[in-house]
Amino acid sequence: MSYFAAAVVRDEGEWSAAEVNLRGASDIEDVADRLRDVEPDADLSLLFVEADDAYLVILRLDEGEDLRIFGSDSAYAEESRLGALLVGDLKTSVTGLEESEEPRPSAAGTEESEQPAVDPEADPVGDADILADLGISAQKLLRLCAHEGMLPADVTAEVCQVLGCADEVEELREV
Numbered sequence: 001m002s003y004f005a006a007a008v009v010r011d012e013g014e015w016s017a018a019e020v021n022l023r024g025a026s027d028i029e030d031v032a033d034r035l036r037d038v039e040p041d042a043d044l045s046l047l048f049v050e051a052d053d054a055y056l057v058i059l060r061l062d063e064g065e066d067l068r069i070f071g072s073d074s075a076y077a078e079e080s081r082l083g084a085l086l087v088g089d090l091k092t093s094v095t096g097l098e099e100s101e102e103p104r105p106s107a108a109g110t111e112e113s114e115q116p117a118v119d120p121e122a123d124p125v126g127d128a129d130i131l132a133d134l135g136i137s138a139q140k141l142l143r144l145c146a147h148e149g150m151l152p153a154d155v156t157a158e159v160c161q162v163l164g165c166a167d168e169v170e171e172l173r174e175v
Contacts, residue, residue: 001080003051006156006172007035008165009042017168019175020047022082031086032067035059048159048169049086050152051076056145057086058159060130070094070130072145072152073122090125094142122146135162 005020018038025031035047047059055076060068071090076083124145128138136144136159144155153173160166 001052001082003049003082004153004173005047005049006169007038008046008048008160008163008169009039010044010165011039011042015163015165015168017165017172019172022049025082025085028067028069028085028089031059032061035061036064040064048152048156049082050156051080051083053151053153055079055083056152056155057083058130059086060127068127068130070124070126070128070141072124072155074125075123087125092125092127094124094126094128094138131159131163 003022005022006017007020008015008017016039020034020038022031022034025034031047035045038045042061043063045061045064047057049055049057049059051057054073056072057076058070069087069090071077071087074087074090074093076086077088077090078084122145124142128141131141132138141155141159144150144158150158156169157166160169
């Protein structure tokens, strides 16, 4: 199973990005340590792990502490050792998340509720509110992951565009 792991860190209001090698990681704390090592003094560290154009895992550390994790589909834990390491211990399915946001009218005047909040084939797990304070609500993150035709790389790009670090991540992809 192939993957791409990009760390995006914010220190003193500036974003930077680095690719992270997860080979040989022994547990989730080892992965968190690798994220901390990118910029030990970072205010905020995010790790986007995209696997086989099917799965996305987001890890978050605030000031190097309080690891939070979101996985687009619990099936990733069954598909690979890395998936089991990243999301295997997450028991909280977010499919039962209440519709906290009212559907917003679109430009055509219809409501956006036609797109399901969660892909019926997927079982997102973990903390869907992981990016809420950064402008990506749980419902928006779930909709991005469920949107037909959206690959994990597309979701990462969309999230990073909102955060203001899309160029840094795109540069990693081009290497």
